[in-house]
Amino acid sequence: LDPAVRGRDRIWRCNVRVDPGAGGAGLVFKLDEHCEGGFNCWLGGTYGAGGLMLYRNGGPGKVGEALWSSPQDKWHYNEDLVLEAETKGNEVRVTLLQGDGETVIVQSPWKELTPEETDRDGYLAFHTWKGSAEFWGFSGESQTSATQAAAALPKADPALGADWLTKGDGKWAWGDDDHTRFRQTAKPTSASCLNTTLTGTKGTWRCVVNAPDGTSAAGLLFQVSKELTEGFALLLTRDGVRLTDLAQNGAVLWESPGAKLLPNKSLVLEGLVQTDRLVARVLTADGKTVIVQSPPVYVSDRNNGRDGCLGLRTEEGAAEFSSWSLADDE
Incomplete structure (x- = not known):
């Protein structure tokens, strides 16, 4: 968990590379200091050839409620990718992009939040399953979407x-x-x-x-x-x-x-x-x-x-x- 990256309505974004053999990896966002609540923007499914998923975070060692999942074969081992989640008002959406941070591979529809989830001011964290992954490119300043970020390119x-x-x-x-x-x-x-x-x-x-x-x-x-x-x-x-x-x-x-x-x-x-x-x-x-x-x-x-x-x-x-x-x- 990174206590420096937190918010309510914002973009949560990072680069990720899943190592061979891992069962998945994800960006967990809007969770509390005990790693409870919030959501998981998750690369899961078939090992090394799975899909993007959106879960309610079940807390340490628990599986949360599945809100949405994409078809399989959207991510692969040793592939540089970008995970992006957006919370806006009472809705949440997740996106998987290629390593350039601009090309969308798959994106969820907007999913509705509960009033409690809407009001929560939470943190950013990372999660892996049965293996390792590398995360980078995250910060408290990363509050723009892929479209907005493109406007800030050199x-x-x-x-x-x-x-x-x-x-x-x-x-x-x-x-x-x-x-x-x-x-x-x-x-x-x-x-x-x-x-x-x-x-x-x-x-x-x-x-x-x-x-x-x-x-x-x-x-x-x-x-x-x-x-x-x-x-x-x-x-x-x-x-x-x-x-x-x-x-x-x-x-x-x-x-x-x-x-x-x-x-x-x-x-x-x-x-x-x-x-x-x-x-x-x-x-x-x-x-x-x-x-x-x-x-x-x-x-x-x-x-x-x-x-x-x-x-x-x-x-x-x-x-x-x-x-x-x-x-x-x-």
Whole structure:
């Protein structure tokens, strides 16, 4: 159970991947602190080839009342999927989507809630049956439907060219005629720019960053999805450097005061993606001297086969980026 994710009328949403042999997995929502009440958006039925189901949550170790089920063969082992449940007024609906979070596989009709269920302000939790599954991409901010979420995806900017997408309230522009430098000149809460052609999995992701006085954070996005729901951010801040996981709502994987965002000082940021692990480091502007380096940070083996993009990000201020690249280390 995640006490940080709760609500009454909202979208409950997560990514899920069911491991071979498991009997099912689901997103449980609107339940109380004792894991009672609420509902289960459940991948069940035939093992490895089942359907989407909606149950009233029966509590720990109990089977609740079935409200709806889809035909079988809608989900499979080792398949990246998205579960979505929506509670609105006195109704509830569940949806199964492909891993892109946009393509609907199957969706239930709206089902009526009791007055008590309608009024309940509950929590989010996860459940598996006779096996394991991996859940990610859930947060207290995930309160939009798939249709609404699509409107928040990064957008193309004709001034930057077809290879780049931007997200946030930043103002991005080329810093030179040869297109070797990027500038973000506004003061956004957060602004990101993604290169959709510079993609890969393992290797060394790199960029040079330089920010003026007043910028809170700036740095490198690596192995990130176009939706910015997966991948990693390596950002220099006024207090140090931090490595975060976008799939875990920005959870900090490593941080250090050993390198900081200093006004008008260029530094190299590198994210090294290896089998089952990451290494982050900051180097001098010439790329020859390591200033600070993380120990190996272990991540899910699911990351080993996941392609992503390179991106750039600023928070509360401007920055200039150059020398972005992805080098295959193998």
